[in-house]
């Protein structure tokens with residue numbers, strides 16, 4: 001049987017996806033993108049899951065799109081490959097549950113773009129991040145020209161994209177690209193701790209909070225506030241909101257059912 005390029009493990013309501021092509025630093029070729037999309041569909045369909053973690057096997061998170069595969073592509077093939085990568089990363093961003101990127105090593109090009117499509121990023125102290133595409137005569141093609149500027153602002157995004165330089169984990173933290181740095185051995189346990197906190201919260205509330213935030217990033221303030229008020233009100237018709245507030249008043253832990 002052929003080796004799986006994307007591993008999926010599930011435990012206690014948390015899925016861990018591991019990009020598993022370490023011999024090529026988990027570079028993304030067409031076959032890996034398809035497996036990744038299939039793994040996302042599996043996670044999206046599993047109602048027992050409340051949160052997920054995305055990481056890489058070996059010394060890299062993902063060192064980008066597969067340059068060897070791309071070197072043989074025509075313009076039309078490259079456009080289709082770019083669109084497939086964009087579709088995969090949009091599916092990642094639109095997962096019904098939050099996903100934390102645990103960047104264990106190199107996150108370059110498509111690898112950084114992959115992390116950027118997650119809800120937030122934790123990184124190992126030894127991680128290195130960057131968008132080196134211009135040094136190959138290319139541009140970031142899996143959403144990086146959009147998501148990076150939204151996260152760290154256009155000037156720092158331009159610096160990374162135009163120079164193609166890689167930055168160390170401490171710089172990524174200072175720039176607000178990653179939320180926290182962890183000792184390499186602590187990275188997955190810390191990501192799991194955060195995922196378990198998410199898993200313990202009201203699932204409908206977590207979904208609504210993500211939806212409100214995403215909507216607000218793409219719309220005007222008045223429209224976004226109206227949307228927030230609508231979601232806030234809607235939650236009051238859920239059993240979980242009643243349970244959460246009652247549990248507080250009764251000084252006990254809430255038991256959420258997802259209803």
Ligand code: CAA
Pocket residue numbers: 023024025027063064065066067068069085106108109110111113132133136138139140141142144
């Ligand atoms: N594509 C294909 N193969 C890759 C790869 C990539 N992006 N990155 C690494 N590999 C392969 C190497 O070719 C090498 O294979 P062999 O053992 O068969 O020679 C193996 O992975 C190990 O890599 P290195 O020997 O290079 O490891 P290193 O520790 O010396 O260097 C590195 C690590 C600095 C990350 C270096 O591998 C590197 O620069 N990789 C390319 C990074 C890059 O440019 N990424 C952007 C790709 S373009 C893109 O992503 C476009 C887009 O937005 C859609």
